[in-house]
Amino acid sequence: MTPQTTATLNHPVLSSTEAQLYVADVKTSCAFFTSKLGFAIAFVYGDPPFYGQVRRDNARLNLRMVCEPVFVGDIREREHLLSASITVSTADQIKQLFIDFRSAGVRFHQTLKKEPWGS
Numbered sequence: 001m002t003p004q005t006t007a008t009l010n011h012p013v014l015s016s017t018e019a020q021l022y023v024a025d026v027k028t029s030c031a032f033f034t035s036k037l038g039f040a041i042a043f044v045y046g047d048p049p050f051y052g053q054v055r056r057d058n059a060r061l062n063l064r065m066v067c068e069p070v071f072v073g074d075i076r077e078r079e080h081l082l083s084a085s086i087t088v089s090t091a092d093q094i095k096q097l098f099i100d101f102r103s104a105g106v107r108f109h110q111t112l113k114k115e116p117w118g119s
Contacts, residue, residue, distance in 0.1 A: 016058065019084035022066040026052050029063050036104045059086045077109075 023029040026049035033039040033054040042060065044052035050065045061084060075081065088094050091114075098112045 016060070018053070018060045018062050020062045020064055021084060022070045023063050024065070024067070026050060026063050026065050030054060033061070033063075036106050037101060 021029075026044060026046075030041050030044060030049075030052055034041060037056070039054035039056040039059075039061070042053040042055045052063045054061050054063065071081065088097060095112065098108075102108070
């Protein structure tokens with residue numbers, strides 16, 4: 001075995017990632033994720049809360065309170081900036097998740113659509 005082969009076999013494997021979402025109110029955000037999106041609260045820190053995490057299946061989202069706008073002006077709307085991306089197994093699951101969220105009263109910035117790159 002060469003040193004390069006040994007290094008390749010022993011490399012660290014990344015098993016998951018957790019998006020950091022900036023929110024104005026951690027308690028209100030936790031309520032939205034649990035009541036509308038089917039997440040559960042993993043933890044909340046502070047009184048009043050300043051940091052927390054919600055989870056659903058293998059997806060985990062960290063919620064961090066910020067007291068001022070993170071983005072300037074209307075950049076999020078103009079550039080369609082994403083805060084996080086969660087992967088599901090099939091297109092049918094994506095459609096069902098969209099229907100479930102819409103039925104729960106979730107407002108969407110844009111409708112469900114397939115992008116040229118496959119998303």
